[in-house]
Amino acid sequence: xxxxxxxxxxxxxxxxxxxxxxxxxxxxxxxxxxxGEVAPYAIKSTYATPETCDYKTEGVFIVWWDKKFDYAxxxxxxxxxxxxxxxxxxxxxxxxxxxxxxxxYYYNVYLHNGSDLFKPQGWAMGQGTDENRxxxxxxxxxxxxxxxxxxxxxxxxxxxxxxxxxxxxxxxxSQWFIEATANWYAVTKHPQSxxxxxxxxxxxxxxxxxxxxxxxxxEPGEKNNWQRCNHLYGMHIFLNYLTDVRKVPKAQIxxxxxxxxxLLPQEYLSRQLGAAEFARLYADFAAHNVxxxxxxxxxxxxRAAVELKNYGDAKDVHPIVQTYANEGTGGNWVRPxxxxxxxxxxxxxxxxxxTAAATYTFHLKGDxxxxxxxxxxxxxxxxxxTGAAAKEYPLTMSDAATxxxxxxxxxxxxxxxxxxxxxxxxFRGNQTYLYExxxxxx
Numbered sequence: 001x002x003x004x005x006x007x008x009x010x011x012x013x014x015x016x017x018x019x020x021x022x023x024x025x026x027x028x029x030x031x032x033x034x035x036g037e038v039a040p041y042a043i044k045s046t047y048a049t050p051e052t053c054d055y056k057t058e059g060v061f062i063v064w065w066d067k068k069f070d071y072a073x074x075x076x077x078x079x080x081x082x083x084x085x086x087x088x089x090x091x092x093x094x095x096x097x098x099x100x101x102x103x104x105y106y107y108n109v110y111l112h113n114g115s116d117l118f119k120p121q122g123w124a125m126g127q128g129t130d131e132n133r134x135x136x137x138x139x140x141x142x143x144x145x146x147x148x149x150x151x152x153x154x155x156x157x158x159x160x161x162x163x164x165x166x167x168x169x170x171x172x173x174s175q176w177f178i179e180a181t182a183n184w185y186a187v188t189k190h191p192q193s194x195x196x197x198x199x200x201x202x203x204x205x206x207x208x209x210x211x212x213x214x215x216x217x218x219e220p221g222e223k224n225n226w227q228r229c230n231h232l233y234g235m236h237i238f239l240n241y242l243t244d245v246r247k248v249p250k251a252q253i254x255x256x257x258x259x260x261x262x263l264l265p266q267e268y269l270s271r272q273l274g275a276a277e278f279a280r281l282y283a284d285f286a287a288h289n290v291x292x293x294x295x296x297x298x299x300x301x302x303r304a305a306v307e308l309k310n311y312g313d314a315k316d317v318h319p320i321v322q323t324y325a326n327e328g329t330g331g332n333w334v335r336p337x338x339x340x341x342x343x344x345x346x347x348x349x350x351x352x353x354x355t356a357a358a359t360y361t362f363h364l365k366g367d368x369x370x371x372x373x374x375x376x377x378x379x380x381x382x383x384x385x386t387g388a389a390a391k392e393y394p395l396t397m398s399d400a401a402t403x404x405x406x407x408x409x410x411x412x413x414x415x416x417x418x419x420x421x422x423x424x425x426x427f428r429g430n431q432t433y434l435y436e437x438x439x440x441x442x
Contacts, residue, residue, distance in 0.1 A: 044105040046130035052117060059083045060097060062106035065141075066116035074111060074144035081146055082109065085155035085185075093254040095159040100134045107158065108136040111144050125150060127157045135161050149196060152186040163257035167264050173212045173428045176232035177265035181253060183236035184243070191244065194297040199234035201308035202227040204289050205317045208336075210430060211235060211266055211282075211345035219430050225313035237296075241285045245295040248273065248281075266345065267427040279423035283379030283394070286347040290383045290417050291390035323351045328360060328439030335436045343432050344370065347421040350437065354416050358441050359408045362418050366401030366435035374426035376400065376433045381419040382407050401435070 041060060048055070048064040055064045056072065058079040065071040089095040100107045108130075112118040123138040130136055135158065143150045160178060170178050187196035205227040209218075215229040222228060242248040256268040263271065270278040293300040308317070321340045335341075342348045352360065366378040380395030380403045395403035409416055422433040 040104065041101060041106045042104055044100070044132060044134070045108050046132060046136075047110060047118065047121065048108070057106060059086065060101035060107050061109055063109045063111060065111040066113075066118065069113065069116060071111050071141060071144070074141060077146040078109060078111065078139065078144045078151065081148060081151050082155045082158075084147075085152055086159070089156065089159035093159075093251055095254065095258060096162040098135050098158055098161045102162075103134075105134065108134070110136065110138045111141050112138060113141045125154060127154060127161070147189065149186040149190055149193075152189050153182045156182045156185040160257055165257055165259050165261045165263075165268075167262045167268065168257050172217055173210075173266075174264050175214050175216060176212045176235055179232045180235040180239055183233050184239040184253065187236060187240050188243070188250065192297050194299045194303045197237060197240075197293070197296055197300045198304055198307040199230045200237045200289070200293065200300065201304040201312065202230040202234035203237060204304070204319055205308055205312060206231070206319075207286065207289070208318060208340050208342045208346045208348055210343045211238065212264070212428075213343075213346075217430070223313060223316045225316055226311040227308060227313065227316065237289070237293075238282070238285050240296070241288055242281060245288070246281060246284070264427050270427065275425065279377065279379055279421075282345065282423055283347075283381050283419070283421040284392070286419050286421050287381040287383050287392045290349055290381075290419055291385065291392060292388065294388075294390060319349060320351050321348050323353060324439070325353045326356055326358070326441075328352070328441040329437070331438070331440070333363075333365070333436040333438045335434060341432045341434055342420060342422045343430050344374070344422050344424050344426050347419055350418040350420075350439070352416040352418075352439070354409055354413055355411060357409065357411050359406060360416060361406045361440040362395060362404065363438040363440070364395055364401075364403040364420060364435060365437075366422075366433065368401065370422075370424060370426065370431040370433045372429065372431045374424050374431055376422070376435075377424045378403070378433070378435060379421045379423050380405065381421070383415075383417040383419065384409055384413050385415040385417070386410075386413050 043062060052067060053064045054067050055062050056075040056079060061079055061082050063075040063078050065075060098107055110118060112123050125138060125140055125143060127135050127137055137154055139151060168174050190196050214232045218228060239253055243250050243253060252272055256265055261268055318340055321336045336348050340348055362382055364378060364380045366376050368376060370376055377400040382393040382405050384391045393405055393407055395405040397403040418437060420435060424433060
């Protein structure tokens with residue numbers, strides 16, 4: 001997949017056809033699979049032959065590398081990792097093998113280093129489809145280690161390949177979920193590592209865009225930069241918040257791939273969790289982001305900020321709509337400007353820089369409909385941060401678009417935030433949902 005979370009630019013889409021060599025078929029071999037059965041898998045490769053490459057097999061996988069190099073150890077570690085992913089995907093999540101082993105062939109994995117016989121292919125890391133219409137993985141040699149997060153991410157993609165849900169295709173408003181779930185899966189294998197959350201800043205840099213925002217369904221004229229292209233990878237933080245913090249069953253995140261549903265992933269999750277609960281969880285997730293990711297590994301917020309600084313576009317960062325110093329909106333109702341207005345299942349943040357004890361009352365009043373006529377709905381949250389500590393308060397909503405909350409703060413509470421999340425029943429497109437807020441002090 002493209003623009004990998006693992007900072008490798010992936011050049012293959014799921015259905016790409018690339019430059020090919022001749023396919024090779026070899027006699028079948030009895031090889032124990034991950035599930036313990038003996039399966040007679042045959043070799044069928046577009047890019048490698050036993051004359052040009054060494055290889056190792058285990059279960060349904062065959063790992064190839066250029067004979068000029070000794071990658072036997074890396075091949076064993078790759079096989080061990082992929083077999084572990086397969087065990088979980090098939091045994092726990094009830095996903096499906098890709099078409100290769102279903103047809104009696106090994107699934108091909110190619111280890112490459114940029115200067116071997118695979119160099120003309122221009123490979124990075126990702127899954128492609130060869131001229132035999134079978135998927136395969138290309139793995140840079142640096143990622144071919146036991147339990148490597150990037151390898152687990154790509155391994156998870158293998159078992160999405162035969163998904164039977166039309167609503168979960170790799171395009172449009174469902175594309176995000178394929179990448180977000182692969183990142184989610186890899187992060188679940190390394191729960192104490194802040195490195196798994198480096199693309200969180202791609203979400204918080206522009207929280208006003210949709211949950212399903214990608215580099216392919218963005219609005220005309222929007223920038224093509226690191227944070228925009230990695231938003232779909234970064235949205236795994238919502239899925240990890242659901243499972244790791246709010247204890248939504250992990251299987252519930254994955255089951256939609258094989259549910260034969262035409263619903264988009266975000267709509268499917270809303271149906272499964274309940275519309276009101278899904279909206280509440282999304283607003284709580286937004287508050288968790290603003291609170292500094294307190295339930296993720298220590299250092300997550302700072303590590304993600306470094307990634308944005310190093311790779312992002314500083315001219316395209318919109319985390320805060322407006323900052324006020326020891327005051328509210330002066331009795332005025334205010335609306336977000338054009339570059340900030342929230343889209344469906346996006347959110348806005350207002351900040352008060354605070355140095356004095358005060359009581360703030362937050363008012364939210366949303367428009368009845370979105371920009372394309374869909375019925376609007378909102379959730380509001382207030383976050384009070386004191387150093388690394390944070391407290392979160394929900395706005396009391398009197399209807400789908402109107403809410404209020406009063407919060408007392410101390411002089412030591414340095415930052416007070418109002419979060420407005422758009423949570424309509426519409427789960428596609430870039431429709432915007434306008435509202436106005438009023439913040440009263442004392």
